[in-house]
Amino acid sequence: MTVKTASPAKAVPVATPTTRPYWDGARAGELRLQRCADCHHHFLYPRTHCPSCGSANTPWVKASGRAKLYSYVINHFPAPGWEGETPYVIAMVQLEEGPRMMSSLVGVPADPAKLVLDMPLEVAFEARGDMMLPVFQAAGSQA
Numbered sequence: 001m002t003v004k005t006a007s008p009a010k011a012v013p014v015a016t017p018t019t020r021p022y023w024d025g026a027r028a029g030e031l032r033l034q035r036c037a038d039c040h041h042h043f044l045y046p047r048t049h050c051p052s053c054g055s056a057n058t059p060w061v062k063a064s065g066r067a068k069l070y071s072y073v074i075n076h077f078p079a080p081g082w083e084g085e086t087p088y089v090i091a092m093v094q095l096e097e098g099p100r101m102m103s104s105l106v107g108v109p110a111d112p113a114k115l116v117l118d119m120p121l122e123v124a125f126e127a128r129g130d131m132m133l134p135v136f137q138a139a140g141s142q143a
Ligand SMILES: [Zn+2]
Pocket: 036, 037, 038, 039, 040, 041, 050, 051, 052, 053, 054, 055
């Protein structure tokens, strides 16, 4: 007997009450982060309290979507759902507002000669299941 299994799909994020505004923003085509109303510190990942001053007054704001490439790794090992897509770039990007976030870099070859640190990037969105994920592309490209 042969059992056939579908190839695994890429993991789909699950929103929690704390992260729901971030994912709702992505679905609306906005990169959102939190900005403390008391000390004005921007931060991401989503939290209930400001990591700088401890305030719970941390409304969500729309980020500019502009960032720079802070660091990266070229992954050659296919994670579940990524078969056929290696190598790909896992990037640490520095948002214009200050926070750094890990994301995918799209539309740029997974080649160290093309991956220049501090290169300007802009957010784009990639569908994953019923969610939209922020990814980054070279600024001004149409990836
Ligand atoms: Zn604060």
